[in-house]
Amino acid sequence: MAQRTTINPVLPQIKPAMLRTFHARLTTWYQAHGRHSLPWRITADPYAIWISEVMLQQTQVATVLARFYHPFLETFPTIEALAAARQESVLKAWEGLGYYTRARNLHKAAQQLVAMAARVRHNRATLPNTVESLLALPGIGRNTAHAILAFGHHQPVAILEANVKRIIARIFALEKPTDAALWEGAETLLNQAAAFDYNQAMMDLGATLCTPRAPQCGQCPARGICQGKAAPESYPTPKLKKTVPTRHVTLSVLIDHRGRLHLTNRGERLLGGLWGFPQTAQETATSQSMQKGATHLGTVTHTYSHFKLVGQVELVPVKNTAKAKRCFTREEIAALPLSTLDHKVLALVEKHHRAKNHRTKM
Ligand code: SF4
Known part of the structure; x- marks a missing residue:
């Protein structure tokens, strides 16, 4: 009691x-x-x-x-x-x-x-x-x-x-x-x-x-x-609207020769235990530099409680064999827990593939 x-x-x-x-x-x-x-x-x-x-x-x-x-x-x-x-x-x-x-x-x-x-x-x-x-x-x-x-x-x-x-x-x-x-x-x-x-x-x-x-x-x-x-x-006194900082990152979608995608298991507090695409912090929105051979797929944004994230998504063919070991098929990815941001990235990848297939058929 x-x-x-x-x-x-x-x-x-x-x-x-x-x-x-x-x-x-x-x-x-x-x-x-x-x-x-x-x-x-x-x-x-x-x-x-x-x-x-x-x-x-x-x-x-x-x-x-x-x-x-x-x-x-x-x-x-x-x-x-x-x-x-x-x-x-x-x-x-x-x-x-x-x-x-x-x-x-x-x-x-x-x-x-x-x-x-x-x-x-x-x-x-x-x-x-x-x-x-x-x-x-x-x-x-x-x-x-x-x-x-x-x-x-x-x-x-x-x-x-x-x-x-x-x-x-x-x-x-x-x-x-x-x-x-x-x-x-x-x-x-x-x-x-x-x-x-x-x-x-x-x-x-x-x-x-x-x-x-x-x-x-x-x-x-x-x-x-x-x-x-x-x-x-x-009552209560309305809180002043907080302006949350914006973090800029590059989200790298590493793809192997079989079309599988590389994901890492997130260890950080916010998304611990979820799988996602590797992120690299950028100082500013304009400092984003693409890896050699990468294709820019678009921009994703997501608002968390304490910051807003803006990510440039790039598709990169995998060369590193260690990373290639941790590549997943689409069916395997569907069974893994991914954050909403990573699902947005995945949607850009699928859109890119659909457009590519469409062009190939023409
Ligand atoms: S302020 Fe809320 S609790 Fe008070 S009378 Fe109005 S609706 Fe009811």
């Missing part, structure tokens, strides 16, 4: 009667407008809820629903299946979701849970039901731990994902809220008698009415207690 951490309340107090009215209005609103059919709301399996929570950390509901949640659970239906998989298979199932550390951590955590179950001679690995044990697993922070407890174990704990943070900041009119203040607000507002529906309702409220721009306060079940509704977009 999670501990309530509010020791020195700093937020404006809300009268119990007003809180009760808010809970009643929120329940009515959720019954009429909630997204009740989301698959992670109708499962009782904490493992499936955990997977959905990690996918939703940095990805929109629609994307997770359309392309990732069901296929991932079909491939890895249990903690044991995930733990037994090769990391490459887990990354393949995560391909396109980005933030691949999430997939690597899920895999590691599943392996730890299986090892823990074996130590206590349990047949099946399960997700713990305390905050402390969940926080000890890789990739699980306080919000994910609370979500697993609230939705997977039906415990009366508050969650604090991005949409809920915005609602709390507005209800308590907090311009620059600290995490501690937001958690205090979340715990103050929690409807302990119906925590599951309350938490789901708060997420839906943030996704549909209390949106970042033009929130619909007139229809909001929280308007009676909301201290920020006169100027909702001021």
Whole structure:
């Protein structure tokens, strides 16, 4: 069971009667407008809820629903299946979701849970039901731990994902809220008698009415207690748009005499475990120099969280036999996990080959 951490309340107090009215209005609103059919709301399996929570950390509901949640659970239906998989298979199932550390951590955590179950001679690995044990697993922070407890174990704990943070900041009119203040607000507002529906309702409220721009306060079940509704977009103070630096690279597609392509296994933190085309940093956009005999295929761009990458793609016949050993057919590449950027490079290669074949036939 999670501990309530509010020791020195700093937020404006809300009268119990007003809180009760808010809970009643929120329940009515959720019954009429909630997204009740989301698959992670109708499962009782904490493992499936955990997977959905990690996918939703940095990805929109629609994307997770359309392309990732069901296929991932079909491939890895249990903690044991995930733990037994090769990391490459887990990354393949995560391909396109980005933030691949999430997939690597899920895999590691599943392996730890299986090892823990074996130590206590349990047949099946399960997700713990305390905050402390969940926080000890890789990739699980306080919000994910609370979500697993609230939705997977039906415990009366508050969650604090991005949409809920915005609602709390507005209800308590907090311009620059600290995490501690937001958690205090979340715990103050929690409807302990119906925590599951309350938490789901708060997420839906943030996704549909209390949106970042033009929130619909007139229809909001929280308007009676909301201290920020006169100027909702001021809470929290909008962050200045960051300008991210641009990195220029050359992406070399080395091709052997059989048309196979050379890929390397990426070791860096961002894309660790994925396969991709070799990259060489360039000082500026104009300093790009092509290898002798290379054909320029075009430019690819991709925006990461902290930088934008602009890559000049060149096709180079392989001469180095060591590299030739690590060349892959298209079928082999289709089975490997590649980043979105590397898929863009691959698309340029295929376009080049189609154009070449077309010219040959003419
Ligand atoms: S009243 Fe407006 S600002 Fe306040 S929680 Fe509702 S939608 Fe958000």
